[in-house]
Amino acid sequence: MRGRQIVRTGRHSLLSQHPFSAHDAVLRAAARHIDRRRFLTVAAAAATLAFTTNQPARGAAAAPELDAARISDDPFTLGVASGDPLPDSVVLWTRLAPTPFEPDGGLGEQRVSVQWEVALDENFGIVVKQGTALAHAEYGHSVHVDVQGLLPGTVYHYRFRTGAWISPTGRTRTAPEQGLDASxxxxxxxxxxxxxxxxxxxxxxxxxxxxxxxxxxxxxxxxxxxxxxxxxxxxxxxxxxxxxxxxxxxxxxxxxxxxxxxxxxxxxxxxxxxxxxxxxxxxxxxxxxxxxxxxxxxxxxxxxxxxxxxxxxxxxxxxxxxxxxxxxxxxxxxxxxxxxxxxxxxxxxxxxxxxxxxxxxxxxxxxxxxxxxxxxxxxxxxxxxxxxxxxxxxxxxxxxxxxxxxxxxxxxxxxxxxxxxxxxxxxxxxxxxxxxxxxxxxxxxxxxxxxxxxxxxxxxxxxxxxxxxxxxxxxxxxxxxxxxxxxxxxxxxxxxxxxxxxxxxxxxxxxxxxxxxxxxxxxxxxxxxxxxxxxxxxxxxxxxxxxxxxxxxxxxxxxx
Known part of the structure; x- marks a missing residue:
């Protein structure tokens, strides 16, 4: 059984009578309880994080870059994805792993340059955005591209490329324009x-x-x-x-x-x-x-x-x-x-x-x-x-x-x-x-x-x-x-x-x-x-x- 604090009080129903004052008071009490617990637990864990989790720093280290032409197996085995659409942007994702069931995905500790494209058609005849991202070993060779400057309420197609390899094509869309009465x-x-x-x-x-x-x-x-x-x-x-x-x-x-x-x-x-x-x-x-x-x-x-x-x-x-x-x-x-x-x-x-x-x-x-x-x-x-x-x-x-x-x-x-x-x-x-x-x-x-x-x-x-x-x-x-x-x-x-x-x-x-x-x-x-x-x-x-x-x-x- 986990350790826990038990406060022997009756159930409160003040919210139905004074929703704002009671709500704020309970929030303050809950905040003090949570903040104290978070301080104690996070402080206690801080010393162990450095040597028990292999966690990288927030900024990726300047590792040497792999010549993508040397990647002999398909690195896009884990597919592609998009998410969190906004009216003018969407996140594109992939993770390079030519040998996905190995701890390093088969790419070691080197970073890899990855090109990305966003188009209005699935044949990529009308490319509207493109760029290059780095897949860092510190982040599992994952790529997160926050594509900006897209049109609201629009379907797009996207893909990645590294070396001789091209990823599967993904389909995504942006959210409607802010304030638009979407039907x-x-x-x-x-x-x-x-x-x-x-x-x-x-x-x-x-x-x-x-x-x-x-x-x-x-x-x-x-x-x-x-x-x-x-x-x-x-x-x-x-x-x-x-x-x-x-x-x-x-x-x-x-x-x-x-x-x-x-x-x-x-x-x-x-x-x-x-x-x-x-x-x-x-x-x-x-x-x-x-x-x-x-x-x-x-x-x-x-x-x-x-x-x-x-x-x-x-x-x-x-x-x-x-x-x-x-x-x-x-x-x-x-x-x-x-x-x-x-x-x-x-x-x-x-x-x-x-x-x-x-x-x-x-x-x-x-x-x-x-x-x-x-x-x-x-x-x-x-x-x-x-x-x-x-x-x-x-x-x-x-x-x-x-x-x-x-x-x-x-x-x-x-x-x-x-x-x-x-x-x-x-x-x-x-x-x-x-x-x-x-x-x-x-x-x-x-x-x-x-x-x-x-x-x-x-x-x-x-x-x-x-x-x-x-x-x-x-x-x-x-x-x-x-x-x-x-x-x-x-x-x-x-x-x-x-x-x-x-x-x-x-x-x-x-x-x-x-x-x-x-x-x-x-x-x-x-x-x-x-x-x-x-x-x-x-x-x-x-x-x-x-x-x-x-x-x-x-x-x-x-x-x-």
Missing amino acids: TLRFAAVSCQAYHDGYYTAYQHLAQDDVDLVLHLGDYLYEYPVNAAGGERRYTAAAQLPDVFDRETMTLADYRLRYALYKSDPDLRAAHAAHPFVVTWDDHETENNYAASFPESDVPPEQFLPRRAAAYRAYWENQPLRAAQLPQGPDMRLYRRLQWGTLAQFDVLDTRQYRSDQAYADKPHAPGLESDDPARTLTGAEQERWLIDGWRASTALWNVMPQQVCFSQRKFDLTEPSRVSMDAWDGYRASRERIVAGAKAAGVDNWLVLTGDVHVGYAFDIKDDFDDPASRTLGTELTSTSVASGKDGAEKPANWDRYMTANPHLKFYNGQRGYVRVELGRQAARADFKTVSSVTTPGAALTTSGSFVTEAGAPGLEPA
Whole structure:
């Protein structure tokens, strides 16, 4: 059991009476709690980071440059990607690895010059931007190009070149012009892609889907060992994986190699090449159910933070993220805001890095004094304030909140008091109350929460009082099922009847693999839950398991 401080106080309900004064007071208390803990843990870890994580300095070292003509094998084995589109720019990504299952990718410690091109056509007859970037060994030979000066609301094609090698072509798009009343946005939400649990069939279909954007809600990789057969992929002897994957990820080299394994999947590469991604992490990119500086095990924070630093570094290296997200040691500013004209504002959250430790030893438990301590937080005080301030300033029709764990109440039992998850917002009810109060005070009318984590598809009405089905509906929560985690799953899991009865605000529940596709319009939003029957064998067809709409200005889910 992790060490934790337990404050024996009753549950506070001051927010409903004085939302601003109580909210600010609780924020200050939470900030003091988090700031003190962060100071102690980060200070304790600082001395160990230098010699336990092989972390480079923030500026890349001046290593010698490799003559790219000497690269004899395709260095673009991990594909290409784009992300975080703005009206005038988008991030382009690739990572050079001619031998991806070796720790250095086969390029040693030398840096490599990489040319990039952006064109209006897939044949690159109309090249509008081009340049050269350096792939540094210090950053895993990854390349992040923040292309500036693009046209709003425009589809582009891009590619990279080094030596005699040309990368696959990627397709991306910029966001509409700021202030433009865009009429529609189509996006997909995905999460949880345990390589060893099955094939990425959902990505095979998503690569062909007509969406503008993909939101990845966490668990892009898993830290658990992957055996030579690739787990449920059941590789034959001729396709066995090397032993380097058959151990838990702990070091920077381990995490880099694990990303190489995941990105070796052709369906994942195809989805990245087809659509820009907006990514955020959950726990498994580092370690299962970690909370801020507290790991799942009894390892003290000063020993865990070097591992977190390695995981964060590898995450940035392998995702289409800007330099603003480049981590500094064990810290990385991942939460950020994107706009899609006046149609949508995306407030992308990080609910792992700043959270209080899970209550009740992180076991399912009825809410109590420990979990309802008003100083507890899932987002940290600074991110919470940033979110609510962003809502107050928002001019978007839809306010979309991509994040990780179930926001709505989710009772596990038909008896009272029911157990709930201590890892989700149910284990941080005071934190959820502050967010809800902030949304109400900001006048957020069309609130859409996107969630991953639980390997099932849910559709929730977000209620003013989850224990009163007749209370006001404040918004909608859509939980994307997993891409592969949990293996094949079932249309109706064993607990389907119990969950649907215990949670009347739960409007849909499906346990198969897939993704959720959302179309936002000026009058309504439509959600289609796309699922496949199997991931333990490749090639399953895609079906629509459920479709719902929610009208703008009238929250509440209705069957489409």
